[in-house]
Amino acid sequence: MTEPNRFPDSVFDRIGFYLPAEQRASFFRYVANLRTLNPNDELLVLAEGMALFTCIARQVPEALGSEREKLLAEFARLCAKHETATTNATADVRTLFAAHQKLLEQNIAAWQNKEQHAAQSLDRIAKRFEETANQCAARLQSTCGELQSATKEHLTAATKAQNWVARVSLETRAWPYFGCTAGGALLALAVAHFLKP
Numbered sequence: 355m356t357e358p359n360r361f362p363d364s365v366f367d368r369i370g371f372y373l374p375a376e377q378r379a380s381f382f383r384y385v386a387n388l389r390t391l392n393p394n395d396e397l398l399v400l401a402e403g404m405a406l407f408t409c410i411a412r413q414v415p416e417a418l419g420s421e422r423e424k425l426l427a428e429f430a431r432l433c434a435k436h437e438t439a440t441t442n443a444t445a446d447v448r449t450l451f452a453a454h455q456k457l458l459e460q461n462i463a464a465w466q467n468k469e470q471h472a473a474q475s476l477d478r479i480a481k482r483f484e485e486t487a488n489q490c491a492a493r494l495q496s497t498c499g500e501l502q503s504a505t506k507e508h509l510t511a512a513t514k515a516q517n518w519v520a521r522v523s524l525e526t527r528a529w530p531y532f533g534c535t536a537g538g539a540l541l542a543l544a545v546a547h548f549l550k551p
Contacts, residue, residue, distance in 0.1 A: 365405045 366385045370378050391398040 365402065369405055369408055 388401050
């Protein structure tokens with residue numbers, strides 16, 4: 355039996371495509387009978403509504419399944435992308451931490467070396483300062499001793515000079531010295547005068 359004439363884009367045509375081949379002929383005979391009805395007939399409106407819901411019930415699960423597959427594929431792609439990004443970020447963070455740890459260890463070693471050199475330099479400076487202070491203290495003690503000795507000698511000389519000055523006075527001994535000095539000067543002049551050619 356041949357299929358009845360169908361109108362394009364009919365909901366009944368779409369339902370017919372979903373049916374197995376052995377059920378299509380009887381379905382399209384039923385549809386052909388419905389098309390003979392008045393467009394305002396309640397049976398036709400009811401049949402078209404049932405056809406529409408049948409078509410929706412058939413298409414929506416397929417569309418949902420297709421959309422679900424798309425969403426799952428997109429979710430899997432995003433998960434893979436996130437996993438790759440997380441792996442790369444983790445590797446980058448580990449590399450960064452390793453670089454910072456290496457730099458920190460190098461800086462700590464450099465700081466320890468500088469601290470050791472500074473401590474050694476301070477020890478050397480302290481020793482030199484101590485040696486210089488000891489030398490200065492020894493020189494100061496020697497100078498103080500020399501000053502004390504010179505002070506004693508000056509005191510002795512001053513005492514002698516004071517005693518001599520006290521012994522020599524103008525009234526007792528100054529005139530003979532003055533006279534001897536004047537006589538010697540006159541004698542020297544006379545000798546110089548007579549010895550002239």
